[in-house]
Amino acid sequence: MKRVITYGTFDLFHSGHVKLLARLRFLGDELIVGLSSDEFNHIKGKKSIYTYEQRKEILEACRYVDKVFPERCWEQKKEDIIREGAHVFAMGDDWTGEFDYLNEIADVIYLPRTPSISTTDIKTFIAMEHQDRKQQALNTLRKLEKMISSI
Incomplete structure (x- = not known):
């Protein structure tokens, strides 16, 4: 049986x-x-919308995923590959070269990311929408203040 191992945050699960x-x-x-x-x-300076348990539940519901375990530090990957009997270690190509040292125990593969979508893009969009709505509310408030002051 050929096992593949990967790592990630998988927040705001998307296509x-x-x-x-x-x-x-x-x-x-x-x-x-x-x-x-x-x-x-x-530690990585990331803030997830969903908790670990929620993200784990989402991943476990995905038909492509067979097992989920916690990643607690950068250094655990070699031990995990050995423990899980993984033959392939794969990550998105934004990590190209970062894990080549693991080639001694598994085939290291970097896959291209899906274009035009990322969790960062989604969070940025949400923040921009929030900012737009906040600005609209401020504009409405200013208009109301002018109307009230002219009475």
Whole structure:
């Protein structure tokens, strides 16, 4: 049985995640995901919308994922690959070259990300929408203040 292992935060699960997980699963018979814990995300300076448990539940519901375990630090990958008996270590191509040292214990593969979608883009869009609505509310408030002051 050929096992593939990958890592990520998988916050705001979207079609790019689904496509990546499908491509990863196609590389082997089993897909194992090291999911960044909330504590590890804090260390990395990331803030997830969903908790680790919620993100884990979402990943476990995905038909391409066979197992999910917590990623607690950068250094655990070698031990995880050995423990899980993984033959392939795969990540998105934004990590190209970062994990080549793992080639001694598994085939390291970097897959292209799905164009035009990312969690960062979604969060940016939401923040912009929030800012637009906030500005609209301020404009409405200013108009009301002018109307009241002219009475």
